[in-house]
Amino acid sequence: GILDKKTLGIGLVGSGFMGRTHALGLASVGRVFDLPVVPRLELLADATMPLAEAAAARFGFARATDDWQSLVADPAVAIVDITAPNKLHAPIALAALAAGKPVYCEKPLAPTAEEALTMALAAERAGVVTQVGFNYICNPMLTLARDMIAAGELGQIWGFRGIHAEDFMANRQTPWTWRLDPAGGAGAIADIGSHIIGMARYLLGPIAAVCADVETVIDRRPLPGQPDELRTVAVDDQARLLVRFGNGCRGTVEASWLSSGRQMQLEFEVIGEKGALVFSQERFNELRYYKTEADRSRNGFRTILAGPEHAPYGAFCVAGGHQIGFNDLKVIEIRNFLAALAGGPKPFADFREGYEVQRVIDAALLSSKNEAWVRL
Amino acid sequence: GILDKKTLGIGLVGSGFMGRTHALGLASVGRVFDLPVVPRLELLADATMPLAEAAAARFGFARATDDWQSLVADPAVAIVDITAPNKLHAPIALAALAAGKPVYCEKPLAPTAEEALTMALAAERAGVVTQVGFNYICNPMLTLARDMIAAGELGQIWGFRGIHAEDFMANRQTPWTWRLDPAGGAGAIADIGSHIIGMARYLLGPIAAVCADVETVIDRRPLPGQPDELRTVAVDDQARLLVRFGNGCRGTVEASWLSSGRQMQLEFEVIGEKGALVFSQERFNELRYYKTEADRSRNGFRTILAGPEHAPYGAFCVAGGHQIGFNDLKVIEIRNFLAALAGGPKPFADFREGYEVQRVIDAALLSSKNEAWVRL
Amino acid sequence: GILDKKTLGIGLVGSGFMGRTHALGLASVGRVFDLPVVPRLELLADATMPLAEAAAARFGFARATDDWQSLVADPAVAIVDITAPNKLHAPIALAALAAGKPVYCEKPLAPTAEEALTMALAAERAGVVTQVGFNYICNPMLTLARDMIAAGELGQIWGFRGIHAEDFMANRQTPWTWRLDPAGGAGAIADIGSHIIGMARYLLGPIAAVCADVETVIDRRPLPGQPDELRTVAVDDQARLLVRFGNGCRGTVEASWLSSGRQMQLEFEVIGEKGALVFSQERFNELRYYKTEADRSRNGFRTILAGPEHAPYGAFCVAGGHQIGFNDLKVIEIRNFLAALAGGPKPFADFREGYEVQRVIDAALLSSKNEAWVRL
Amino acid sequence: GILDKKTLGIGLVGSGFMGRTHALGLASVGRVFDLPVVPRLELLADATMPLAEAAAARFGFARATDDWQSLVADPAVAIVDITAPNKLHAPIALAALAAGKPVYCEKPLAPTAEEALTMALAAERAGVVTQVGFNYICNPMLTLARDMIAAGELGQIWGFRGIHAEDFMANRQTPWTWRLDPAGGAGAIADIGSHIIGMARYLLGPIAAVCADVETVIDRRPLPGQPDELRTVAVDDQARLLVRFGNGCRGTVEASWLSSGRQMQLEFEVIGEKGALVFSQERFNELRYYKTEADRSRNGFRTILAGPEHAPYGAFCVAGGHQIGFNDLKVIEIRNFLAALAGGPKPFADFREGYEVQRVIDAALLSSKNEAWVRL
Ligand SMILES: NC(=O)C1=CN([C@@H]2O[C@H](COP(=O)(O)OP(=O)(O)OC[C@H]3O[C@@H](n4cnc5c(N)ncnc54)[C@H](O)[C@@H]3O)[C@@H](O)[C@H]2O)C=CC1
Ligand SMILES: NC(=O)C1=CN([C@@H]2O[C@H](COP(=O)(O)OP(=O)(O)OC[C@H]3O[C@@H](n4cnc5c(N)ncnc54)[C@H](O)[C@@H]3O)[C@@H](O)[C@H]2O)C=CC1
Ligand SMILES: NC(=O)C1=CN([C@@H]2O[C@H](COP(=O)(O)OP(=O)(O)OC[C@H]3O[C@@H](n4cnc5c(N)ncnc54)[C@H](O)[C@@H]3O)[C@@H](O)[C@H]2O)C=CC1
Ligand SMILES: NC(=O)C1=CN([C@@H]2O[C@H](COP(=O)(O)OP(=O)(O)OC[C@H]3O[C@@H](n4cnc5c(N)ncnc54)[C@H](O)[C@@H]3O)[C@@H](O)[C@H]2O)C=CC1
Incomplete structure (x- = not known):
């Protein structure tokens, strides 16, 4: 059953428009789809502690932080999920990839193709599953x-x-x-x-x-x-x-x-x-x-x-x-990511x-x- | 936060088309809306034990049963949620109302107006919140x-x-x-x-x-x-x-x-x-x-x-x-029910x-x- | 060619919304369709002489009258076309049928089914083509x-x-x-x-x-x-x-x-x-x-x-x-009528x-x- | 009335898709709109005499020819209307303009901008009304x-x-x-x-x-x-x-x-x-x-x-x-042309x-x- 499944600790960065949609999708995906692994809402980072704590409480994350670096480094965080403004995508993703963690990042991937290539190469080097939020x-x-x-x-x-x-x-x-x-x-x-x-x-x-x-x-x-x-x-x-x-x-x-x-x-x-x-x-x-x-x-x-x-x-x-509905598209996207983590085909x-x-x-x-x- | 909120144990009867939609909605409602109480997926009843167990595992209910009467009587069940075929609505609902429990029941309420009236009167006598699934x-x-x-x-x-x-x-x-x-x-x-x-x-x-x-x-x-x-x-x-x-x-x-x-x-x-x-x-x-x-x-x-x-x-x-999407309509419906239980206006x-x-x-x-x- | 074809003199009663549409359709039908007979805009009747004359001039009818009875009786009028208000349909149509002339009449045929039946029977007795304007x-x-x-x-x-x-x-x-x-x-x-x-x-x-x-x-x-x-x-x-x-x-x-x-x-x-x-x-x-x-x-x-x-x-x-366009529907309707007059199937x-x-x-x-x- | 109005002899070149639409529009425009002048279907030219004669008979043109040059020169033709294939637009139009006749020509005006400019300049020199069929x-x-x-x-x-x-x-x-x-x-x-x-x-x-x-x-x-x-x-x-x-x-x-x-x-x-x-x-x-x-x-x-x-x-x-309907657009277009000929604003x-x-x-x-x- 879903309650006994292997869980993967999620570290979510950002809790605005997309942060909320990710949080909702992460919480539902395991019931909509029968997956080998299910997400665990582990840690939420936002720009300030009050923002992070409010969002964590609201969406049911176990913990909150105002420091995305500590999120990336957190041992309970198995997946880094980035819904922060575009210019933060690369630094956060590169840190996560350096730590060998799969990354799920909102679109557009980076401010420039050059930066996006750096990220893609880092991902390929790390050999982990990545996904961009083209829901x-x-x-x-x-x-x-x-x-x-x-x-x-x-x-x-x-x-x-x-x-x-x-x-x-x-x-x-x-x-x-x-x-x-x-x-x-x-x-x-x-x-x-x-x-x-x-x-x-x-x-x-x-x-x-x-x-x-x-x-x-x-x-x-x-x-x-x-x-x-x-x-x-x-x-x-x-x-x-x-x-x-x-x-x-x-x-x-x-x-x-x-x-x-x-x-x-x-x-x-x-x-x-x-x-x-x-x-x-x-x-x-x-x-x-x-x-x-x-x-x-x-x-x-x-x-x-x-x-x-x-x-x-x-x-x-x-x-x-x-x-x-729109949020269901995100649920499918998250399913694709989790399925890939469990050995399925990599996300498009x-x-x-x-x-x-x-x-x-x-x-x-x-x-x-x-x-x-x-x-x- | 949602993790610390007062929970209400749900007893769900039926796990077909609607049972699934209810289960998904019950699991998401607390994150979509900021409610005073949140549902706890406590017990699921279906026609047979294998059906009930499979569905409970799939949707994350803590327990399963093949006997809706025991579900109604279960002390951990605070709300009876009925998604069984129409002819079972009245017996289950009347039992739940007799036990003083709020009832959320799929439409149509009953096979006849006479039976529906019996149910409405029982609900009014019990003084509990009721709702029919006109999502x-x-x-x-x-x-x-x-x-x-x-x-x-x-x-x-x-x-x-x-x-x-x-x-x-x-x-x-x-x-x-x-x-x-x-x-x-x-x-x-x-x-x-x-x-x-x-x-x-x-x-x-x-x-x-x-x-x-x-x-x-x-x-x-x-x-x-x-x-x-x-x-x-x-x-x-x-x-x-x-x-x-x-x-x-x-x-x-x-x-x-x-x-x-x-x-x-x-x-x-x-x-x-x-x-x-x-x-x-x-x-x-x-x-x-x-x-x-x-x-x-x-x-x-x-x-x-x-x-x-x-x-x-x-x-x-x-x-x-x-x-x-369609499932979101059910989430709103469940929100209305929970809000009424928490003292808000009764569902239409x-x-x-x-x-x-x-x-x-x-x-x-x-x-x-x-x-x-x-x-x- | 169309200029040498046998013509049928049209007597049009009424020149309002529908009178105008009929006049336009009568004038175009022979060029849109290749018909054995073509309409000739012979005589237009309206409630008063000024109305009738203005409309005749505008739409190209050869003559005008303020007396539909004389129109019906006119030897140059081979077809009586009625676009006057409903209560005039029966008197005009019955007079035309009595004179053995085909009648094309706007809908609804008559104020009552009884009167409509009188008209239908008169038409069948006269053995002429009739048509109601269900364009x-x-x-x-x-x-x-x-x-x-x-x-x-x-x-x-x-x-x-x-x-x-x-x-x-x-x-x-x-x-x-x-x-x-x-x-x-x-x-x-x-x-x-x-x-x-x-x-x-x-x-x-x-x-x-x-x-x-x-x-x-x-x-x-x-x-x-x-x-x-x-x-x-x-x-x-x-x-x-x-x-x-x-x-x-x-x-x-x-x-x-x-x-x-x-x-x-x-x-x-x-x-x-x-x-x-x-x-x-x-x-x-x-x-x-x-x-x-x-x-x-x-x-x-x-x-x-x-x-x-x-x-x-x-x-x-x-x-x-x-x-x-809408007026083209009327052209088709008129075609159906003329085709019937030339021996084709009667209008639906x-x-x-x-x-x-x-x-x-x-x-x-x-x-x-x-x-x-x-x-x- | 329309029957007494000043008429303008039309010389139509071509009787295909557009030729037919022009002929229908020319025949109806005077009844749809109350214009100072009305078209007279004078002469129709097509590639061969049989084609021209059949079309003239069908659409009610008084005469037919297989020689567009004689059409342009014909004294009874006051307006030259061109619905022939594109490469004929320029020669016919230039001839007509040289004869000082207004020209109504299907789109596109010419095979090249250079040729179109020649036509526009000729028209401006001739000082006559022209129109392109952008219906x-x-x-x-x-x-x-x-x-x-x-x-x-x-x-x-x-x-x-x-x-x-x-x-x-x-x-x-x-x-x-x-x-x-x-x-x-x-x-x-x-x-x-x-x-x-x-x-x-x-x-x-x-x-x-x-x-x-x-x-x-x-x-x-x-x-x-x-x-x-x-x-x-x-x-x-x-x-x-x-x-x-x-x-x-x-x-x-x-x-x-x-x-x-x-x-x-x-x-x-x-x-x-x-x-x-x-x-x-x-x-x-x-x-x-x-x-x-x-x-x-x-x-x-x-x-x-x-x-x-x-x-x-x-x-x-x-x-x-x-x-x-589509044909009505052409009627409006022809109206615009005739109105311009009668001193109204030139066609767009x-x-x-x-x-x-x-x-x-x-x-x-x-x-x-x-x-x-x-x-x-
Ligand atoms: N897939 C889609 O359909 C959509 C994707 N997006 C993408 O999602 C990303 C976020 O967009 P929105 O949610 O609309 O923006 P937003 O402005 O609503 O949310 C951004 C979040 O990031 C947080 N944040 C800012 N600086 C931070 C920092 N240093 N550390 C941690 N958190 C920080 C903000 O406080 C806020 O919670 C963007 O890349 C955007 O392009 C946005 C909307 C739709
Ligand atoms: N609100 C809406 O839009 C919809 C409402 N409904 C309503 O929902 C109810 C269920 O319909 P569906 O889910 O489509 O039917 P379904 O046939 O898919 O599911 C019925 C469920 O009830 C179970 N069941 C049967 N007998 C039982 C018993 N004795 N004890 C416990 N469970 C038992 C079945 O095993 C099954 O899991 C009906 O009242 C129907 O009218 C159905 C579809 C849409
Ligand atoms: N087939 C269709 O889609 C339509 C059919 N009609 C039908 O057409 C008929 C006429 O309706 P409209 O044209 O809308 O009405 P209208 O009021 O616009 O025109 C009626 C015409 O009849 C004339 N008239 C009145 N008394 C007369 C008399 N004693 N002698 C001669 N003419 C007389 C009026 O002066 C006027 O010209 C009605 O039967 C109506 O139901 C009307 C509109 C659409
Ligand atoms: N305004 C609009 O929406 C439309 C405009 N057109 C334009 O109309 C013109 C004609 O196109 P269509 O009617 O579709 O072509 P079509 O091929 O159906 O008709 C062309 C006509 O020109 C005749 N023709 C050919 N050579 C001739 C010659 N030497 N002398 C006299 N007539 C000759 C043909 O026999 C035929 O009757 C083209 O310029 C086309 O671009 C065409 C269709 C729609």
């Missing part, structure tokens, strides 16, 4: 899409159109946040663009070349609590990319956090010779599918609803059409993959700066 | 709809159209199940119709009269594992109701488990003098809203996406558009409400039999 | 739906859900119109309900029994131009029907002109053992189709777009997805059909009054 | 979109995403057509891309720079009727553009005729600081609109339905939600505009060839 690809409907493409159900792939647009920065008065800190890397292209780039790679494989137009639209923001104190914004608000995949298919990718009215426009279309797929994260329990047939009179895009036919949906609900989005996504981002920034195509 | 009304978008109606944002209400249709019985070869057992009450009108009837009541209040057409379409089904052995079906497959609400508004309600292609067509429209609402459970993180305005040139139904503005969505995710769907829903079902069956309107 | 069934997607049902593509039909709801009377201040004149028959159930009832019959055949709830919600309306002068409304605003078809299938039908936010909610669902169809007139170049298949993993409702595969779409446009919606629709309406009114089922 | 911008919902943007209802514009994708060439076996003839100009980017480029300009003004990726995917096609005889395809199947508008806004534009499942994916999103618009030609009687408001709890994209509030919808139908899409669109296409081709941004 959206953990959706059963994404697995379905990838499997259909891989099985040739769409025939040769001719086009990809991907976007991740939201509007959480669309108001000029929205104050400065760590997401605008250039020490943490790029802006929208990294923060949400990394999701659609990762998704594109998950579905279609490597991106071989990009040509991008990246821009900062709102170039000053008030400081938090100081509406009259404006700080210059150096990172991008919007990015648009022409892309060419290694498999010959071409397409576009976009990212924006200024997209008025959009709360989760993470969308793609994959067009192939024998059909097409259309997906929107705003309705992520659906996948629209067109299957080319000789007789068009009764044909059209069909809306597939997620159900137990689409593993691992059935682990959450035995009946189709009921829908899994490991540090190497995190580095590859970062390479695309860096290439896009370079391309935009030089107004030229960049080969990867 | 769909726990959706933040439903709360929004109800609040908008109550606040007069739609003006006087002129019409209601509700339906709950699925297709899980649409194949003639789908074998006999306990859902077809007349000892458990009606068919589709009870199994899923109870959801839309309860939803109608949640939004608009009491139903004063019904006129119904209830039918059995597939009148024989094979026994499980015996495709050639047919058993007569006595319960309804489809039900259609004209309804009149106490507030003067009229409408229709339908239920069907033969609705080819539909996996979760739990839908309603509420039409008022100043606007209208349209909802579909297949996209339950959305609510479509029309607000009547003098200038129609820029007006139309708008699609509201669930977000932290719609409590308690924010307990699951701080950003809008990310979506909660208590046993009295379960009885009221059952009265509508019984009235519909009677109406259909007599081909006449039935006043409630 | 929505002239949609190629409706023909597709009917053909699929007739061919058994949906298997045995288990359910129908139909509605025609708009909001053009939803504002209490909207003044009295001839649509509220009880001399013209019922209210919403006749005005728009006749469309969905006719559509139901077109798809599934005769309705054998109804049980209805019909209501007047806004019982007084200002007179036109006299906002303070209120006149009592005696006709229905909303109607809800349980229906049973002759083929054994059951369902519901609704009509409302108070449905806030709806401009053309003429919708149906047909559910069968092997699939289902969903249609909305707001997107009438689409038909949603679910085809039951053993493997659900890639299945779902598909959206068929109207194209040249769906005759007579191709007469308007050789490429799919371009869409025909002849006066007999108009009577049958009226019978359902009368039965619904009687049912509602008596709160009882009415067999037809 | 989609004649949609009342497009006018609404443009007006909203121009009035600042969306605030500063931050982004544009446009596409025109269809699948009529997605089947490798679809034979060679004049659309693949390089003498007629580019492929998908010209054939359908011109529509979305024109639309972008209509909404947001000049495009200042492009960076494009243009590709031929299916590089050989069978000849018509000779499935085994393959001919090399030199024009593009797909094009993807990064664009920068003169107003500072940036975006993407795509064109493809290989987009499996798409029959009319002519779509755009315009994102501004105060809101956003989303449009799809597959549902062109709708416009989705998000209006940013402080309170998000009841906000979301709303679906505006075309109605008489959106001129000139009311000329077709007095009630909203009924929908105009005159030859100068046709040239500007062509410049963007040429720039995209150049950009793709050189893999570099091209300023316009």
